[in-house]
Amino acid sequence: MADADEATNALIAKLLAEDDQYEDMYGLAPDSDSDDWGTSRKRKKKKSGAKVGRPPKAPRERKYVTKEDDPNQEYTASGRRKRKDAGKAMRKKPRAWTEDEERLFREALKLYGRDWKKCAAHVGTRDAKAFTSHAQKYFIKLCLQGKPLPRAVAKSGEGYTLSGKPLDPNSAAARAYGFKPDSLEKLKAQGLANEVEGGLQCQRVTEEGEDKEEDELPISVNKENEGDTNNNINNNAGAAVNGDGAAKEGKRVPRPKKRKPKEEVVLAPIEPTEYAKSRPKRERAGQHGARSNFVSYMSGSLSLIPCQEFTGVIGAVGTQAQPFSVDISDEAMLLMDFHAHLSCFEVIGYLGGDWNPEARKLCIRRAFPCKGLEGTQQTDSCEMDPAAELAAKDKMDEWGLQVVGWYHSHPTFKPNPSMKDIENQENYQALFHDAETKTEPFVGMIFSPYDLRLPGKASRSETFWVQKGGRQGAEPTPMHVRSARRPIEALPSADTKQAMKDLLGEGGMAAGGALGRIQLTELWRPFTNIVDGKTPQGGPCTKLAKMRGALQHYLPDTDESDDFLDEIFTEIQTKWGTDLGY
Secondary structure, X not given: OHHHHHHHHHHHHHHHHHHHHHHHHHXXXXXXXXXXXXXXXXXXXXXOOOOOOOOOOOOOOOOOOOOOOOOOOOEOOOOOEOOOOOOOOOOOOOOOOOHHHHHXXXXXXXXXXXXXXXXXXXXXXXXHHHHXXXXXXXXXXXXXXXXOOOHHHHOOOOOOOOOOOOOOOOOHHHHHOOOOOOHHHHHHHOOOHHHHHOEEOOEEEOOOXXXXXXXXXXXXXXXXXXXXXXXXXXXXXXXXXXXXHHHOOOOOOOOOOOOOOOOOOOOOOOOOOHHHHHOOOOOOOOOOHHHHOOEEOOOEEOOEOOOEEOOOOOOOOOOOOOOOEEEEEHHHHHHXXXXXXOEOOOOEEEEEEEEEOOOOEEEEEEEEEEOEOOOOOXXXXXXXXXXXXXXXXXXXXXXXXXXXXXXXXXXXXXXXXXXXXXXXXXXXXXXXXXXXXXXXXOEEEEEEOOOOOOOOOOOEEEEEEXXXXXXXXXXXXXXXXXXXXXXXXXXXXXXXXHHHHHOOOOOOOOOOOOOOXXXXXXXXXXXXXXXXXXEEEOOOEEHHHHXXXXXXXXXXXXXXXXXXXXXXXXXXXXXXXXXOOO
């Protein structure tokens, strides 16, 4: 019996040994309780109870420094400690540029342009960083004043920046030194969003001096990008139809959005009052059809009539020839344009000169600004004050001149005459009729200083004469008068300079007084020039820069002319109490 038990135990031991071989072969552990044979993955037992982690650290006790600990420590109103290096006392104050350094600074710009290391070495007492900081302020000041960059600086870029690129009026540097960030918003508020955002209705001036109206043109600097965009849209649309490209992947292809046309709101006409029904009507009312589409209580029709051209030789006898030749002094043009730039309202004045009936020649030698009648100054109309009219005529008598014309301004629109202007000119011509030559030697001039459609800084002007209709009931036609300009040889006379300064006083001839003064530091438009009638070019232009550029157009390109304009704008800064940087 004992032998049988031993044999049984030996058999069991043999079988267990064979199991260990299979475990080693198939990777089974002896204590594996997995039901899946052939795998060594163990089942993880879920731990009962909450997860035991590290105990939270005790918060550190913050030690606050009190006045007792450090009596020299300063504190803010809320009890916080002040930094010991905070405040202006610990920092070095910037050192102002001396007159000698300013002189060397301008010499360096004329010699080396934007080579800042050479410029700093020329000054000697400033490094390149201090020189560039001062140069940026100086360039913005020149931009505000409308002065050109030094020639050496302009060679590397005509922009009023350190890099030569156009100045951004919304940059921090521009806002810090005069440009107002809300200037573009003011332009939009005035109904000029098309010119600012992209639509420009421009006039192209041909070599002969004719004005040709063009349709509203978008500002597009790079047309190639537009073509690529259109091609991409068309290709994407084709891929969506053919089932190629993005359509196979299930992506949604964007399509160009179509703008819905705005619904026009038609207002019911207002019933006229009994007084309006019974008052007498103007005899010429309704005769001009579409021309009289808007009537102001001051200026009559405000629709502008383009001037027609004469044909034939000037002074020749004929109905279509210009009846006389005209010479205009640039000193008179300078004073008229200066007067027009000072006010946001219309300004008015007389032209003094002489008439030669034998040569059929009219010479305009000087302008005589007149004050507008109080309460009549508007952006589209102006009436001459009777007292100022008599004073101007008395001054002409002192000079030995006679009245040969009148002028006024259209501040922000084209210098084409309105129906009221044509009527006034027709009355003046009848008053100054010359019986000897059977002609009417009297002209009208219109200046447009701040029209956003101007090609550049130079103002646009129109000299016109009214030709009466040949048959009864025919409308009078404004005709463009061709004229010769007599340039200023050196500098304007002392009388012209004094007349310009007299316009700036409290009793000056600027329309509207202090209320009508133009804000010269405001932005005129966000670019300087319009190339080819549609493409904007150059950086932002203030009204001060526009005014200086327009006046420079009548003066020779000399340093004396720059000094003359500096004196005039310094006078504006003093009398108007506004900082223009002079």
